[in-house]
Amino acid sequence: MAYLEETGVIKDIFAYYGDIGYDPEIPGYFSAHPEALAAIQVIDHYSPETEDSGDDQNFFEWLWSEIVKNFVEKDRYQLIIMGLQNTVFITIIGLALGLLIGIISAIIRSYHDMRNKFKILNAIVRVYITVIRGTPILVQLLIIYFIVFASSGLNSIVIAGIAFGINSGAYVAEIVRAGINAVPKGQLEAAESLGMTFNMAMVTVIMPQAVRNILPALCNEGISLLKETSIAGYIGIVDVTKAAMLIRSQTYSAFVPLIGVALIYLIIVLFLQYLVGKLEKRLNNAYR
Amino acid sequence: MPTDEVLLEVKDLHKYFGDLEVLKGISTEVRRGEVVAVVGLSGCGKSTFLRCINQLEVPTSGEIIFEGTNTLDGSIDITKLRERIGMVFQSFNLFPNMSVKKNIMLAPVKLKVMTEEEASVKAEELLKRVGLADKADEYPMKLSGGQQQRVAIARALAMNPDIMLFDEPTSALDPMMVGEVLNIIKELAESGMTMIVVTHEMGFAREVADRVMLFHNGVVVEDCTPEKFFNENDNPQVKEFLSHLI
Ligand SMILES: Nc1ncnc2c1ncn2[C@@H]1O[C@H](COP(=O)(O)OP(=O)(O)OP(=O)(O)O)[C@@H](O)[C@H]1O
Ligand SMILES: [Mg+2]
Numbered sequence: 001m002a003y004l005e006e007t008g009v010i011k012d013i014f015a016y017y018g019d020i021g022y023d024p025e026i027p028g029y030f031s032a033h034p035e036a037l038a039a040i041q042v043i044d045h046y047s048p049e050t051e052d053s054g055d056d057q058n059f060f061e062w063l064w065s066e067i068v069k070n071f072v073e074k075d076r077y078q079l080i081i082m083g084l085q086n087t088v089f090i091t092i093i094g095l096a097l098g099l100l101i102g103i104i105s106a107i108i109r110s111y112h113d114m115r116n117k118f119k120i121l122n123a124i125v126r127v128y129i130t131v132i133r134g135t136p137i138l139v140q141l142l143i144i145y146f147i148v149f150a151s152s153g154l155n156s157i158v159i160a161g162i163a164f165g166i167n168s169g170a171y172v173a174e175i176v177r178a179g180i181n182a183v184p185k186g187q188l189e190a191a192e193s194l195g196m197t198f199n200m201a202m203v204t205v206i207m208p209q210a211v212r213n214i215l216p217a218l219c220n221e222g223i224s225l226l227k228e229t230s231i232a233g234y235i236g237i238v239d240v241t242k243a244a245m246l247i248r249s250q251t252y253s254a255f256v257p258l259i260g261v262a263l264i265y266l267i268i269v270l271f272l273q274y275l276v277g278k279l280e281k282r283l284n285n286a287y288r
Numbered sequence: 289m290p291t292d293e294v295l296l297e298v299k300d301l302h303k304y305f306g307d308l309e310v311l312k313g314i315s316t317e318v319r320r321g322e323v324v325a326v327v328g329l330s331g332c333g334k335s336t337f338l339r340c341i342n343q344l345e346v347p348t349s350g351e352i353i354f355e356g357t358n359t360l361d362g363s364i365d366i367t368k369l370r371e372r373i374g375m376v377f378q379s380f381n382l383f384p385n386m387s388v389k390k391n392i393m394l395a396p397v398k399l400k401v402m403t404e405e406e407a408s409v410k411a412e413e414l415l416k417r418v419g420l421a422d423k424a425d426e427y428p429m430k431l432s433g434g435q436q437q438r439v440a441i442a443r444a445l446a447m448n449p450d451i452m453l454f455d456e457p458t459s460a461l462d463p464m465m466v467g468e469v470l471n472i473i474k475e476l477a478e479s480g481m482t483m484i485v486v487t488h489e490m491g492f493a494r495e496v497a498d499r500v501m502l503f504h505n506g507v508v509v510e511d512c513t514p515e516k517f518f519n520e521n522d523n524p525q526v527k528e529f530l531s532h533l534i
Contacts, residue, residue: 189344190381190440194395194447195371204398208385 004044013039031082034157038238041079041246066256076247083243084264090160090239091226097165098225099218102172105129109173110180114188115198125173132170138231140167145235160232168225175221179214180206212283219276223269230265240264290322290498295451295482296341301350303336303506310336312506313350318451318484323477325493325514326486328503329532334486337503338453341484342373355450371399374444378456380436382428382443388415389424392443401447414442418472434465438472445476452476454485470496490533494518502529 004010011022017036023029030037057065071077105125112122132140144163145156152159183206191201233242244261248254296318303311310333318324326334339345341352343359343366352359359369383391392411396402402410415421418438420431428436437457444452454473458466470489474496477483487493493500493514500517502510502525509525510517517526 184379184381186377186379186381187383190375190377190383190443191395192367193342193344193370193373193375193377194444195367195369195399196395197367200398204394205383205385209383212385 004040009043010040013043030078031085034082034086034238035236037079037082038236038242038246041250044074044250063256066253067260070247070251070253070256071260074250076250079238079243079246080240080261080264083238083240086157086232086237087226087229087239087241090157090164090229090232090237091222093158093161094164094168094225094229095222097162098168098172098221101165101169103176105169105173106176106180109177110202129170129173132167133174137164137167137228138234141231141235156235156237157232160229160235160237164225164229167228168221171221171224172218175217176210176214179210179217182213183209215283216276216280219272219279223272223276226268226272227265289480290319293320294318295320295322295355297351297353298341299351299353301337301340301352302348303333303340303345304348310506311340311347314506314508316501316508316511318482320450320482321480322482322499323497324484325497325500326484326503327488327490327493327500327529329529332503333506334503335455338375338455338484338486341453342370342375344375367399371395371401371447372450374447374449374452376437376440376444376452376454376457378459380428380433380440380460382436382440384428387425387427388420388431388439391428391439392446395443396446399447407446410446411442414445415439417445417475418442419468432465433461434468437461437465437469441469441472441476450482452481452483454483454487456486456488458487458489490518490530502526504529 004013014020014022014033014036017033017039019033019036071080105128108118108121108125111117112119141160141163144166145159149159149162187205187209188198188201191205192198196204229239230241232239233245238246240261244257247257251257294317298314298316301311301314302309314333314337316324326337328334336345340347341354347360350360354369355372357364359366382388383394386394389408389411392414393404393407396407396410397404412421412424415424418441420435420438420442423431423435423439428439431439437460441452441457457473458469461469466489470492473483473485474492477496485492485497494517495514497514500510500512500514501508502517504525510521510523512521518530521527521530
């Protein structure tokens with residue numbers, strides 16, 4: 001990057017991506033301009049570079065030098081951090097939207113199944129779920145980016161969040177519906193036999209029990225979503241996977257960037273799974 | 289000790305599940321204070337009959353007149369009807385996510401029949417009545433089957449119903465616990481509660497009921513006093529039914 005700084009090219013790149021006040025001292029400046037940073041990293045790769053690799057290294061020396069080369073040199077770890085931010089951001093938008101769509105869909109389906117209401121909405125929801133579950137998520141992402149939001153001018157990260165939300169919503173819908181169905185039929189009958197309305201019974205009796213069935217599965221859906229966002233690179237987003245690929249293309253070494261990024265995913269997933277496990281234990285101990 | 293006042297009148301009640309006719313024209317009357325035992329072999333339509341009365345199942349045709357109003361004419365508020373009809377299920381169906389006391393208080397409070405305080409007093413009184421005053425804050429899953437069913441009875445009574453429907457209230461219980469539940473139901477009968485009890489407990493029917501109705505394939509084939517039903521009955525279908533019991 002020093003080369004680009006010296007020649008002033010870096011300013012031009014940021015200006016091209018819509019920011020004329022280039023100032024690397026502003027905290028978070030680079031991550032605020034992911035497209036520009038991605039471009040810089042690519043161009044940077046062609047800039048002059050001096051390299052000396054000894055021949056008589058053992059594996060650990062080699063590994064260490066690779067780590068230094070891929071993450072430390074030219075502050076490449078920043079690219080990983082930025083990618084991680086984007087990954088998390090897309091996951092959070094996707095999850096929030098997925099929950100919203102999924103819960104509404106599940107309620108429509110349950111009302112239809114139990115009360116014969118919302119016939120048309122139910123049909124729409126069923127088509128939605130069938131299509132989403134019957135097509136690859138990558139294809140969905142590409143359709144949403146290149147067709148649905150093609151000329152919207154929306155930030156690609158937001159578009160990815162929407163795409164993952166729409167995808168996740170179908171799975172959330174089925175999780176929530178299964179959770180509601182798993183509450184024994186007698187619960188609704190008991191509530192109704194006391195004179196409670198269907199809505200009242202749903203809110204006070206069925207849903208609180210359904211949540212216990214649903215919550216662990218929902219957390220697992222969130223974990224899957226996090227992993228699935230690794231395809232965001234296909235629409236030009238530098239997520240953590242794409243960041244690793246950019247580093248690879250600059251350093252010509254695949255091992256450390258890719259294994260590194262796999263470890264990052266694994267650590268996050270294991271941590272989240274640990275939390276889900278604790279949650280499950282607490283849910284199982286309730287009312288007993 | 290039934291009175292003369294007719295509380296519930298069922299006229300030519302039919303119920304189909306798809307093409308299957310489960311009730312084939314049931315007619316009967318239940319007087320205030322009367323205890324009716326409904327007996328019959330498995331699958332003859334006993335539960336369906338009870339569930340039609342509070343419209344957990346929608347009858348296909350016929351009339352059900354409860355406290356002078358036809359409940360099937362479509363204009364009545366079914367939830368209001370159900371407030372006056374208590375039901376106790378074979379499988380208790382307590383709400384596992386609430387304490388015993390909250391189970392009892394839920395409907396009266398949510399339906400604004402009582403304030404929180406009134407419902408709390410009522411719940412404690414009912415729990416004392418079913419002998420579970422010390423279990424108020426327990427969760428249902430911690431109780432034995434017999435205790436759960438007693439709570440379910442208290443829960444149904446909390447709405448001050450005019451009639452109680454029992455659908456095999458002791459069939460899911462260990463034999464050890466049948467007695468404690470039947471005793472509560474018997475006490476309730478003695479206090480003047482009108483009730484229809486679907487049961488396989490012939491001792492109970494003989495001792496507590498004012499009338500026994502025998503269902504067979506969706507029709508009432510006998511409807512008489514327990515004395516007549518169990519002692520001097522020459523109806524072949526009654527003989528056949530009684531011979532199925534041990
Ligand atoms: N929801 C339903 N859909 C279809 N058929 C049903 C339904 N409920 C009951 N039936 C059928 O109606 C018939 C009568 O059932 P019901 O539960 O009223 O019998 P029952 O006399 O209560 O029997 P049991 O002593 O086993 O409880 C049975 O053949 C049953 O399979
Ligand atoms: Mg039955």
